[in-house]
Each structure stands twice: as C-alpha cells, then as structure tokens.
Amino acid sequence: MAELHEACGVFGIYAPGVDVARITFFGLYALQHRGQESAGITAGDGEELHTFKAMGLVVQVFGEDDLAALKGHVAIGHNRYSTTGSSKVSNAQPFVVDSDLGPFALAHNGNLVNTVDLAKHLERIGEEMESTTDSEIMARTIANSPGLTWEDRIVRSLPRFHGAYSLTMVTPDTLFVARDPLGVRPLCIGKLNGGWVAASESCALDTVGATFIREVEPGELIIIDGDGLRSIQAMESRHRATCIFEFIYFARPDSAVNGRLVYQVRQELGRHLAREYPVDADIVIPVPDSAIPAATGYAQESGILFGEGLIKNRYIGRTFIQPDQRLRNLGVQLKFNPMPEMLAGKRVVLVDDSIVRGTTTPPVIGLLRKAGAREVHMRICAPPMINPCYLGLDTARRSELIASHMTVEEIRQHIGADSLGYLSLEGLLASLGEDAQYCRACFNGDYPIPVQLEMDKLVLEER
Numbered sequence: 001m002a003e004l005h006e007a008c009g010v011f012g013i014y015a016p017g018v019d020v021a022r023i024t025f026f027g028l029y030a031l032q033h034r035g036q037e038s039a040g041i042t043a044g045d046g047e048e049l050h051t052f053k054a055m056g057l058v059v060q061v062f063g064e065d066d067l068a069a070l071k072g073h074v075a076i077g078h079n080r081y082s083t084t085g086s087s088k089v090s091n092a093q094p095f096v097v098d099s100d101l102g103p104f105a106l107a108h109n110g111n112l113v114n115t116v117d118l119a120k121h122l123e124r125i126g127e128e129m130e131s132t133t134d135s136e137i138m139a140r141t142i143a144n145s146p147g148l149t150w151e152d153r154i155v156r157s158l159p160r161f162h163g164a165y166s167l168t169m170v171t172p173d174t175l176f177v178a179r180d181p182l183g184v185r186p187l188c189i190g191k192l193n194g195g196w197v198a199a200s201e202s203c204a205l206d207t208v209g210a211t212f213i214r215e216v217e218p219g220e221l222i223i224i225d226g227d228g229l230r231s232i233q234a235m236e237s238r239h240r241a242t243c244i245f246e247f248i249y250f251a252r253p254d255s256a257v258n259g260r261l262v263y264q265v266r267q268e269l270g271r272h273l274a275r276e277y278p279v280d281a282d283i284v285i286p287v288p289d290s291a292i293p294a295a296t297g298y299a300q301e302s303g304i305l306f307g308e309g310l311i312k313n314r315y316i317g318r319t320f321i322q323p324d325q326r327l328r329n330l331g332v333q334l335k336f337n338p339m340p341e342m343l344a345g346k347r348v349v350l351v352d353d354s355i356v357r358g359t360t361t362p363p364v365i366g367l368l369r370k371a372g373a374r375e376v377h378m379r380i381c382a383p384p385m386i387n388p389c390y391l392g393l394d395t396a397r398r399s400e401l402i403a404s405h406m407t408v409e410e411i412r413q414h415i416g417a418d419s420l421g422y423l424s425l426e427g428l429l430a431s432l433g434e435d436a437q438y439c440r441a442c443f444n445g446d447y448p449i450p451v452q453l454e455m456d457k458l459v460l461e462e463r
Helices: 020-030 064-068 115-124 134-143 150-160 202-208 245-250 262-276 292-302 361-370 408-415 425-432
Strands: 009-014 038-044 049-055 074-080 095-097 104-112 163-170 175-179 188-192 195-199 211-215 220-225 228-233 283-286 310-312 336-338 347-352 375-380 419-422
Touching: 009 020, 009 104, 009 163, 009 175, 020 038, 020 064, 020 074, 020 195, 020 202, 038 104, 038 163, 049 104, 074 104, 074 163, 095 134, 104 134, 115 134, 134 150, 134 163, 150 175, 150 220, 175 195, 188 202, 195 202, 202 211, 245 262, 262 292, 262 375, 262 425, 283 292, 292 347, 310 361, 336 361, 347 361, 361 375, 361 408, 408 419
Parallel strands: 283 347, 347 375, 375 419
Antiparallel strands: 009 074, 009 195, 038 049, 038 074, 095 104, 104 163, 163 175, 175 220, 188 195, 188 211, 220 228, 310 336
C-alpha cells in the first residue's frame, strides 16, 4: 500500500502537575503511522501558548530541550501527512493564531471540501494566511467568529466546516476536542492521573498509560478545563460515515474503532476473502505490515499454511537521505526482501490491502517469482478503488486509479498474477458488522456530502 498514504494524527491532554509535553510526545510517537512529514506540540501554561514544530518524525523533531521549553498543564500535538497543502514546514501543525480573546491553537485530522469558500471569506476580512492548508483556515475562522468565549466561537464555526475533521484545540488554560457530524476520522477520550487525554486512536492512550473512556461522538464538542469535562452536541449527527479504510489499512491493529478491535476486523476480512476467492495453494503470505491480520484470516479459513515470504525494511521511506539512481532502480527491493527458502516451487496466495495506481504490485509479484514461486494468486481484502477520497486521505486522481479504467482481468494481466480476487463490498460490510455506517465512496462513488470532483490537494497554493 505504498500508493495510499496515511491520514494525520492528533493528540490532546489536560493534566495539571503532569509533564504534558512529554506525554504528548509519546502520544504522537504511538500515532507516527498516521503521518510522517512533520510533527508539532503546543502547550499552555495558563497565560501563554508555547509551540515547537518541524519537519520529520517525532523522534527527529523533538529533543529534551524542546520538550522542556513547552511548559504548561494543557497541550495538543500533531503528526502530519499532507492532504491539503504541500509538505513544507509552513504547513506543519498545530496552527497558532491570535485574537481579542488571546492565543488559540488547533490540530486537525481530516479534510474540508469547502476550503476555497472559507479562504475567500478570510481574505475579505483582511486575514493573511501563513500556510496553504485548510487547518489554518479553520483556526482563523474560529478566531474571527463572533462570541464572548472560545466555546461560543467554536460552536458557531463548526457548522461552517464541511468535510472531515477530528480536532484538538487549546488556549492557555483549556482543551477543546471536536469531531465532525459524520464521524469520518476516529477520535477518543481517556483518563490519566486525574486529567484527560484525547487521541486519534486508542493505541495512543495505551502507550501513555491512560484509561480508555469512550469515543468522541460525531458532532460532539468536549471542553476540559479547571472545572472538569463538559460535553455539548454542537451539531446534529443525522448519519455516520466512518472511513472504511481505517479498518482496512490506516488504524493500528491494536486500536479500537467504533467499538471493534481493528486486528479482529482485518482477520475477518481475510476469512471472507477466502470464502469468496478460494484457490489451491501451498502458502498464504501477506504484503507486510498491515495485511498480516487479513492473511492470517485467509489462512485460517482456507486451511492453507500461513508464512512470511516477504520481509519489510520498516525504515525505508522514513529517511530524508535519498537513494542514488542505481538504488532507485531497485525499486521495491529497497523495501521488501523475499525469502526463496519459503517460496521456491510454491503456489503462493499473496494478500494485500488494495491496489491503488497499480505501480508497486507488479514489482512485488516479480520478487516472488524471482524467488522461485511457481504461482502467485493475488487476493485483495477490499473492493476495487475507483474513486478518490476528499475527506482526509491522499489517494490519487480518479484517472490515476487503475480500477477506474481497467477490468479485474486487465488488472490481473497488468500486475502479472495467476489469479486476482477483490473482496466484495458485501463481504467488506459483513466483516464490519451492521452496528455503524461507513463511507464507501472510494468503492461506489456515494460520497456522504457533496464534493468538488478532482479537487486538488494543492488548491490553496494554486490560488
């Protein structure tokens, strides 16, 4: 799934007497899989906000001195993968803005579909943007909204944001947490040493020793200050549209989303896939790492031996040192190393999450054949992706999605597999259960809200 990129990760904490910057650091460390371009933390000490952010992984961005300077009892943090605006330091989050009520900071996971309209309004009132992201637009929209308190301004602003957003926001003395009325991106709340923690995924709560309490409801605004936690339903949630790819790929397998452990859901995807597309084979192997649970489910249901025929170098793609041309020509060999001892002469079932552009799968299959695999049967634990996402994932334009202009048989020939089977949408939904609603627009074009087709992630830079 090198062709499909992560969403962002957000974190928030209110805990007087605790080193909130350090807790936020480790919360972001647990959410590193959601964004690897930049990281940032903003802390409030009751009077001021202190921010540090830079390009790179969490461990590359922060040192002991940086965390020591982030004094306070309340903080928010952000890991970024760009979905609106290019990858540069001016687009790193959190965004801090000033207003007549004082400073305000915001960290955002998601994507708005009315970005241009909101930007035009800010231009008309004389606001000057420092970045090219919808996240700064949200922060400035809130800061410039009418209201005597930050709560008033946030409540007035949230209905103006059309799209996907899970937000952690902070003033010098208060933490705010909000989720869009569709509940597209995950967000949860936990308790920590008498304080409160919010995070994109429950795995971050586990990492910092917090106790999971519940998920933030779609349309809910949570306010946490010296008086404790308050919750208001800022917007009516008529229906949910949780991103289905959180289960297929994005969320960590040890996180719970919509009350379901992601690992168990992925195993069930593999079981359904084995029922829909059985094949005579000797071994089932995953494309590591996120396809491992689905591959184990396929193996359990089919009775075929599970094995790891591909070993992933987990640090490729996490360095700023670019390979030279000779190494670039090696392609996927930099990322995956096959084990001929596991593959030679075998009929292999290769399980993966999706085929997006169709550029990385053929070389992977080529590696298996070079290692001696006699047959390679590709199994995908999601339906064909035929439409782009506009709600917080960086997929591709529709014209770049291989399934939008090729049949399954044409894709099979293109990737060089002996057979190819995609999990049906019915099988996908059955694996998830009927207790929640999911956005499935990338599979059937049924977007939960109106979107501007072929909207580009660099729309603000183009303006």
